Amino acid sequence: MVPKALVIVESPAKAKTIKRYLGSDYSVEASVGHIRDIIQPKNVKTDKRYNPATHENNSELRSYGIDVAGQSTSENTWEPWYVVSENSKKTITHLRKALKNTELLYLATDEDREGEAIAWHLVEVLKPKIPYYRMVFHEITEKAILEALNHTREIDMDLVAAQEARRIMDRMSGFGWSGVMRQVIGGGASGGPVQSPTTRRLVERERERIRFISADYHSLTASVFSEQDEMFPTKLVEVNGRKVVSGKNDFDENGELKRSSEVVILDQEQASSLQEALKTETLTVSSIERSPYQRKPKPPFTTSTFQQEVINKLGGSASAAMGIAQSLYQNGFITYHRTDSTALSDQAVEAARVSIQTVCGIEYLPEKPRTYENKTASAQLAHEAIRPAGEVFRHPDELKGDLNKDQLRVYEIIWKRTIASQMTDERGETARMLLGGIVSHENNSEPQAVTFSASGRVITHQGFRYIYEETTESDEESEGEGVLPDLPEGEVVTIGQIEVKNHSTKPPARFTESSIVKWMEEVGIGRPSTFSATIGKIRAREYAYKEGRSLVPTVKGIVGTNFLELEFNDEVQYHNRADLERSLDQIANGNEQRTEMLDRWWFEK
Structure with missing residues (x-):
């Protein structure tokens, strides 16, 4: 029995799953991704579309495979010369055979810019003489597939235009930068409008680490006991009304204190002197603040x-x-x-x-x-x-x-x-207690006023944390979730074990794949669907390598970034790429013309 309709998806695995939900009236085949791409510049002159009389002086066509002026005399048309990819020729032959004797064609590629472009390219290449429809779904279940068949639409040419604009910019930027980089740097160097700014960020972080000067400081913690013998931990936060340095936020990248007149930094001698003096002292509760705690769950995944x-x-x-x-x-x-x-x-x-x-x-x-x-x-x-x-x-x-x-x-x-x-929501209560005391040193006649802090959190309802806890890369100390005793102001507590710790500030952490993805999203570099491919290119081209989870820029990556900052500085500025991404969104939403955006990008930069 000859199927009445052909459904084309992107991958064989997806075709196999969808086939389970459709009967014998449907044939489901795969395009195996994109079937066409822009012609390689070296092949332009041998292409049947090439006419020496009109194309000999067309520098963009010969350099990038893109006919910017086209046949129009009044405006640029930005026409890429597409060719069927070599590894897609057998697929095209197979799809043409599958299309014979069918009555309907459903283009069921992914519902994003790339998928929309693939659907359009399939129509351009297969040239179906039967009705064809765009079929979209967000999940591959029987109900979703059958609903998609009953709610088809036309190909969204705004999405196609946005994808084509991105591909044109990638080709012209990549070929332009890469050609110059290979001449100057050699070694197969290459650049790209998303890859290069991302590599630059990795290199910038490495520069920050090289410039960084570490600073040393000490902290002092004490276990204290209430009158009811309830023990809880405290930390020294002030000496004579000045804040005790407690972390990297108190120092600049040169290891200098940001507000030296307002803070005190404990060295080993001072911390040890305080430790010894506190052994015979007590602290008094000066204040305790309690406040409701509430934390909402994160949204579902993008x-x-x-x-x-x-x-x-x-x-x-x-x-x-x-x-x-x-x-x-x-x-x-x-x-x-x-x-x-x-x-x-x-x-x-x-x-x-x-x-x-x-x-x-x-x-x-x-x-x-x-x-x-x-x-x-x-x-x-x-x-x-x-x-x-x-x-x-x-x-x-x-x-x-x-x-x-x-x-x-x-x-x-x-x-x-x-x-x-x-x-x-997760719900509970947070509390912060301040405790004060006076300490005297054997070698110092001036007594010192010290303030210790204790904090805690009591969870009364787990909420979403009953089932899920988000993982972060933060190395900051999290607020304790211990229970603080309910002490009145003025209660005297005794001091038990006292501990002094030495700390050194650390340089900014290198990016991991997780944190560079977060940065790319926040800044607006690239699309989430291409983040992983961008990172893969950076590693494959040896601009960075992984050390543990960290992405470490190589000498090749650093030299390439230095070159691009000198020769293509505007192009590798983060805000410029983010602006282009917003323009692509405008094209996809039908609010901007592809040709106008490309004219502005290419001729006004």
């Missing part, structure tokens, strides 16, 4: 926050995290994993609330569902956040026979984060 969290929790790389997410999506376990959105559908919210009631209990279910405001205006917001697929969220224990170890761990993180995002 692509960027997903990559950061998986790297922090499981290690590995951004590309590995995205690879696992890709396999989970293609096999119907999670929703589409390239998204800037923190939104959940009504169906997903209900599934999360049912899971909360079943797994955690009714006391962890808020009265009303939570909603989260998206921080970006990009076109990718058509998607939901990354979440478990389906109307019912499958518990990770149910999937132990279906997923490998890494897939299961990633699925569990997504499942927990999604459910946690709809749970109650």
Whole structure:
């Protein structure tokens, strides 16, 4: 029986999963990613479109494979010369064969700029003489696939235009920078509009580390006992009304105190003298402040926050995290994993609330569902956040026979984060106690007034932390969660063990894959869906290597960055690339013309 319709997706794995939900009337095939790309400049003159009379003096076409002026005499058209990729020719032949005798064509590539562009290229190459429709879905479940078939649309040419503009800029910037870099630096050096600013940030951090001068200081902590013999830890925070230096925020990068007249830095001799003098002293409670504590859950995952969290929790790389997410999506376990959105559908919210009631209990279910405001205006917001697929969220224990170890761990993180995002707040109480005393030294007739601080937090309701705890890279000391005794002002406490510690300020930490992804998102460099590929390129081209989890720039990366800062300084400024990303968003949303944006970028820079 000849299928009545052909459905084209991007990957064979996705095709296999979707085929399970469609009957014999449908054939499901894969384009295996992009099928066309811009011609290589070396092949322009041998292309059948090339006309010496009109193209001989077209420098952009001969240098980049892009005909900026086109055939128009009044405005630039920015026409890339596309060619079918060598490794896609067999795929095209196969798709043309599959298209024969069918009545309908469904283009079911991913619903983002790249997927929209692939759908358009398929139409341009296959030239179907039958009706064709754009079919989109955010999860691969039977219900989602059947709904997508019944709610098709046309190809969104604004998304295609945004993708094409990015590809043109990548080609012209990459080829332009790389050519000059190879001539001057050699060694296969190359640059790119996202890769180079990101490498520059790694190099800048290394420069900060080289300039950094460490500073030494001491801290003093004491265990104290109340009249009821309740023990709790305290820390020296003031001597004679001046703050005791306690961390890197008190020093500049040269190791100098920022406010030397307002603070006191303890050296070994001073700290030891205080330690000895305090052994026979007492402290008096001068104040205690208690305040309610409340912490809200984080939103569900976007692509960027997903990559950061998986790297922090499981290690590995951004590309590995995205690879696992890709396999989970293609096999119907999670929703589409390239998204800037923190939104959940009504169906997903209900599934999360049912899971909360079943797994955690009714006391962890808020009265009303939570909603989260998206921080970006990009076109990718058509998607939901990354979440478990389906109307019912499958518990990770149910999937132990279906997923490998890494897939299961990633699925569990997504499942927990999604459910946690709809749970109650963590609630409790924080307290800060100040205790004062006077100490006298044998070798100093002047007594010193000292102030110690104790802090604590009591959790009365775990809320979302019942099931999920976010992992961070911060090396800052977290506030204690111990219980402080309820002491009245004026109560005298005795001092037990006293400890002096030596500290040295540390240079800024090198970026990890997680922290560079976070930086790229915050600054607006690249798209979340391309972060992992960018980091992969930087490492593959030996501009940086991994030492543990840290990304360390190489000599090649440092030399390349120095060169680009001298020769292409404007292009590697972070705000310039972020402005371009916003312009691409405007094109994708239909608010700006591709040709006007490219004219401004190329001719006015």
